[in-house]
Amino acid sequence: DTVSLQHGAHRSGNRTDADMERWRSHRLGQFIHWGLYAIPGGEWNGKVYNGAAEWIRSWKEMPHEAYDNLYKQFNPAGYNPQQWARQAKDMGARYMIITTKHHDGFCLWPSKYSKYTVASTPWKKDIIGPMVEAYNKEGIDVVLYFSIIDWNHPDWRTSLKTKEDTVAYGRFKVFVKNQLKELLTKYPTVKGFWFDGTWDESWKTDGAFSDELEQYLQSLHPGLIIGSRLRADEKGARHFDSNGRLMGDYEQGWERKLPEKIEDVHHNDWEGVMTIPENQWGYHARWTGHIKTANELIEMLARSASLGGNFVINFGPKADGTYRAEEQQLAAQIGQWMKTNGAAIYGGGYAGLEKQDWGYYIRKGNTDTVYMVVCNIPVSGYLRVKIPPQQSLQSATGLESGQPIPTTQTGRNEYLLQLENKKYDAPVVIQLEVKKGKERGEFEK
Numbered sequence: 001d002t003v004s005l006q007h008g009a010h011r012s013g014n015r016t017d018a019d020m021e022r023w024r025s026h027r028l029g030q031f032i033h034w035g036l037y038a039i040p041g042g043e044w045n046g047k048v049y050n051g052a053a054e055w056i057r058s059w060k061e062m063p064h065e066a067y068d069n070l071y072k073q074f075n076p077a078g079y080n081p082q083q084w085a086r087q088a089k090d091m092g093a094r095y096m097i098i099t100t101k102h103h104d105g106f107c108l109w110p111s112k113y114s115k116y117t118v119a120s121t122p123w124k125k126d127i128i129g130p131m132v133e134a135y136n137k138e139g140i141d142v143v144l145y146f147s148i149i150d151w152n153h154p155d156w157r158t159s160l161k162t163k164e165d166t167v168a169y170g171r172f173k174v175f176v177k178n179q180l181k182e183l184l185t186k187y188p189t190v191k192g193f194w195f196d197g198t199w200d201e202s203w204k205t206d207g208a209f210s211d212e213l214e215q216y217l218q219s220l221h222p223g224l225i226i227g228s229r230l231r232a233d234e235k236g237a238r239h240f241d242s243n244g245r246l247m248g249d250y251e252q253g254w255e256r257k258l259p260e261k262i263e264d265v266h267h268n269d270w271e272g273v274m275t276i277p278e279n280q281w282g283y284h285a286r287w288t289g290h291i292k293t294a295n296e297l298i299e300m301l302a303r304s305a306s307l308g309g310n311f312v313i314n315f316g317p318k319a320d321g322t323y324r325a326e327e328q329q330l331a332a333q334i335g336q337w338m339k340t341n342g343a344a345i346y347g348g349g350y351a352g353l354e355k356q357d358w359g360y361y362i363r364k365g366n367t368d369t370v371y372m373v374v375c376n377i378p379v380s381g382y383l384r385v386k387i388p389p390q391q392s393l394q395s396a397t398g399l400e401s402g403q404p405i406p407t408t409q410t411g412r413n414e415y416l417l418q419l420e421n422k423k424y425d426a427p428v429v430i431q432l433e434v435k436k437g438k439e440r441g442e443f444e445k
């Protein structure tokens with residue numbers, strides 16, 4: 001039995017409008033975390049911070065005053081948004097999410113509602129505007145990351161304990177609304193907001209405001225795409241309301257983790273965001289632990305598309321506005337694979353076939369075309385394919401080679417595809433045509 005909610009989900013099922021169809025077809029995005037935290041880059045006073053670099057202000061070795069004065073050093077001589085956009089284009093990213101303001105409250109745009117912005121730095125100029133323009137010019141959509149948490153603002157509260165807290169936080173909510181309207185007014189081509197920092201009591205207990213804010217933003221900018229992390233319902237439930245229904249336009253909880261099977265995402269739209277090291281979003285001079293390879297990131301991208309979600313890879317530019325070599329190399333390697341195999345990813349979604357060990361099925365929209373992204377090359381040399389009853393396999397072709405894949409039928413709806421015996425240094429894609437209905441396929445006896 002459901003509870004009656006004023007501020008729970010207002011829609012069940014996925015959005016079907018053109019803006020959402022476009023977002024859904026992107027499949028590969030680029031996240032950029034850039035801000036004052038890139039200046040220390042995870043180190044301070046000769047000590048290394050082993051938390052996430054963009055959280056260094058919360059480190060006991062970093063005096064708040066020292067961090068808050070870093071803005072006096074922000075002067076990224078190497079900042080070249082056209083180069084950034086070119087690199088993203090070459091990687092095959094279709095959208096980009098940029099941190100306009102992270103938890104530290106520093107604004108990368110000259111907001112008239114705050115002094116803590118690029119306008120107060122030696123750089124002086126707007127960072128966001130030229131970036132949006134450069135990315136749009138490359139045909140890449142832009143989504144604005146905005147942190148509700150704002151450690152710099154005197155009226156921000158983690159929880160509301162006193163009357164004074166409530167009055168201050170009321171002023172803070174007006175400030176948030178003003179900044180968001182300002183961002184939509186200054187950058188009208190943006191396609192969405194990516195909200196973060198919404199887990200504190202102060203926000204969680206004010207479901208009405210988060211609901212009104214979402215509706216206000218949609219009224220200013222119809223079609224805006226906002227994930228499930230913004231809202232809370234009136235009982236404090238987040239992402240899914242107290243009736244288990246998804247709030248927002250897509251499930252936005254997949255941060256540094258991905259779903260395993262379709263039941264994990266219930267056929268909802270969703271997006272996974274991923275760091276290249278274990279847990280660094282902003283620039284950290286010393287990456288430690290496992291650094292993901294291009295093939296690992298490509299497999300995560302294929303897994304995401306196969307489960308009907310988008311996959312966003314994070315980059316953390318240096319304080320001078322240039323990218324570290326590892327990130328440049330990964331972007332190029334992924335782009336190389338996407339140039340040949342992007343057809344299997346863009347516009348791809350859940351295929352409805354039984355997953356096999358060799359990798360992932362991705363269906364091209366609602367067509368009969370199903371791609372196989374083979375990540376695990378079988379020692380046997382054979383790839384097992386099971387087609388649902390009432391459907392039949394019409395053809396199997398190597399996407400890059402364009403050559404037919406030798407295929408034998410081994411059961412009612414089972415086939416073995418023979419993989420060419422060679423060295424594979426990246427996932428390989430096979431294109432299947434799978435017909436619904438009983439038309440007999442060429443492989444069927």
Ligand SMILES: C[C@@H]1N[C@@H](c2cn(-c3ccccc3)nn2)[C@H](O)[C@@H]1O
Nearest residue numbers: 033052054055102196199255273281
């Ligand atoms: C997208 C990523 N979200 C931010 C984050 C996530 N978290 C967090 C906070 C509490 C529990 C789990 C994760 N803290 N900060 C990271 O700083 C980065 O911006």
